[in-house]
Amino acid sequence: xxxxxxxxxxxxxxxxxxxxxxxxxxxxxxxxxxxxxxxxxxxxxxxxxxxxxxxxxxxxxxxxxxxxxxxxxxxxxxxxxxxxxxxxxxxxxxxxxxxxxxxxxxxxxxxxxxxxxxxxxxxxxxxxxxxxxxxxxxxxxxxxxxxxxxxxxxxxxxxxxxxxxxxxxxxxxxxxxxxxxxxxxxxxxxxxxxxxxxxxxxxxxxxxxxxxxxxxxxxxxxxxxxxxxxxxxxxxxxxxxxxxxxxxxxxxxxxxxxxxxxxxxxxxxxxxxxxxxxxxxxxxxxxxxxxxxxxxxxxxxxxxxxxxxxxxxxxxxxxxxxxxxxxxxxxxxxxxxxxxxxxxxxxxxxxxxxxxxxxxxxxxxxxxxxxxxxxxxxxxxxxxxxxxxxxxxxxxxxxxxxxxxxxxxxxxxxxxxxxxxxxxxxxxxxxxxxxxxxxxxxxxxxx
Numbered sequence: 178x179x180x181x182x183x184x185x186x187x188x189x190x191x192x193x194x195x196x197x198x199x200x201x202x203x204x205x206x207x208x209x210x211x212x213x214x215x216x217x218x219x220x221x222x223x224x225x226x227x228x229x230x231x232x233x234x235x236x237x238x239x240x241x242x243x244x245x246x247x248x249x250x251x252x253x254x255x256x257x258x259x260x261x262x263x264x265x266x267x268x269x270x271x272x273x274x275x276x277x278x279x280x281x282x283x284x285x286x287x288x289x290x291x292x293x294x295x296x297x298x299x300x301x302x303x304x305x306x307x308x309x310x311x312x313x314x315x316x317x318x319x320x321x322x323x324x325x326x327x328x329x330x331x332x333x334x335x336x337x338x339x340x341x342x343x344x345x346x347x348x349x350x351x352x353x354x355x356x357x358x359x360x361x362x363x364x365x366x367x368x369x370x371x372x373x374x375x376x377x378x379x380x381x382x383x384x385x386x387x388x389x390x391x392x393x394x395x396x397x398x399x400x401x402x403x404x405x406x407x408x409x410x411x412x413x414x415x416x417x418x419x420x421x422x423x424x425x426x427x428x429x430x431x432x433x434x435x436x437x438x439x440x441x442x443x444x445x446x447x448x449x450x451x452x453x454x455x456x457x458x459x460x461x462x463x464x465x466x467x468x469x470x471x472x473x474x475x476x477x478x479x480x481x482x483x484x485x486x487x488x489x490x491x492x493x494x495x496x497x498x499x500x501x502x503x504x505x506x507x508x509x510x511x512x513x514x515x516x517x518x519x520x521x522x523x524x525x526x527x528x529x530x531x532x533x534x535x536x537x538x539x540x541x542x543x544x545x546x547x548x549x550x551x552x553x554x555x556x557x558x559x560x561x562x563x564x565x566x567x568x569x570x571x572x573x574x575x576x577x578x579x580x581x582x583x584x585x586x587x588x589x590x591x592x593x594x595x596x597x598x599x600x601x602x603x604x605x606x607x608x609x610x611x612x613x614x615x616x617x618x619x620x621x622x623x624x
Contacts, residue, residue, distance in 0.1 A: 292332020
């Protein structure tokens with residue numbers, strides 16, 4: 178079964194617990210003949226759409242259990258005038274958002290729409306402002322919004338309910354883009370307007386096969402509904418049983434050892450369930466930054482973890498996005514620091530490396546939820562410090578933190594390359610040095 182071409186109600190049934198859906202009452206709006214613009218034949222078009230689909234409008238709204246957890250649900254009926262948004266659509270969407278806030282429910286949207294309804298002109302287009310306002314109010318209430326992009330998800334539906342959601346899942350092969358197939362440039366690359374293309378560009382968190390979608394939604398609701406606590410999470414245990422390095426250069430060599438445990442191993446050991454978020458929502462991804470949410474001893478925790486590579490601007494923006502989302506939802510954050518430094522090539526500069534790093538510093542500094550940091554390898558300059566929690570950073574025995582790499586520090590000081598090891602000692606970059614100077618709270622050991 179696929180939710181790409183299912184009716185609105187069949188799409189709901191495909192992801193919710195059997196028999197749990199309860200439809201919300203639909204507002205009754207008085208309408209002039211053929212709608213607000215007196216568009217000739219509009220009433221007949223609506224009547225044919227109702228006869229074909231059994232629906233009175235292009236969305237069905239209600240509540241349902243997904244994996245045993247209650248959620249407000251919006252589902253688009255593409256068979257009703259292409260799932261387009263008109264005034265009555267906006268009425269129903271507003272009811273769903275309001276109900277979610279009043280009952281403290283997460284909102285799940287199953288989207289399949291071609292955009293705004295031509296027969297209602299600008300009044301249809303202004304429904305996007307209504308949706309945006311409702312989304313902002315729901316966000317301010319600290320409630321999560323999850324979107325599932327069916328086929329197609331285009332126009333204002335993508336630019337509000339879709340791209341504006343906290344978690345964006347898409348079905349394979351779904352058409353996804355602001356420009357629908359009839360209005361995009363003739364020479365446009367069709368791959369850019371697919372779920373897979375949007376995922377590669379950092380606008381979608383995951384492409385999920387239909388058979389896996391019910392479990393994926395259930396997992397997201399399970400994590401986002403997990404208990405909250407104002408206390409910071411404990412740092413992970415060290416995965417390498419190595420002694421503290423005797424010299425600064427030994428610290429560098431241990432941190433750069435190719436067999437040293439990396440972020441993915443730490444995350445797998447720390448979380449019972451881990452759900453990734455991907456992309457910076459600005460056209461970029463960075464495989465060297467792992468971000469998402471997980472369960473740690475039944476508690477929801479957000480994470481942003483560097484993987485030992487030079488972090489790119491998209492990685493910093495993704496981390497900042499996740500930290501801000503966690504802050505809004507009241508979920509504590511774990512960051513894992515491991516980078517030789519921020520990417521400094523021309524492409525990184527063009528992509529806004531400085532602004533992206535600044536934004537990550539700001540996200541950590543502004544977070545009202547507790548942030549815990551573990552340095553698990555290289556801590557290279559500001560590109561590493563941007564993810565470090567002031568006053569709650571811990572270090573592993575096989576790590577170092579430095580204002581800049583010792584080799585580069587020696588070059589800046591006009592020393593020969595042979596003096597990099599002695600420069601490392603002067604910089605006091607060993608784990609135990611970091612504790613002694615007050616940069617780190619402590620050195621963590623193995624479990």
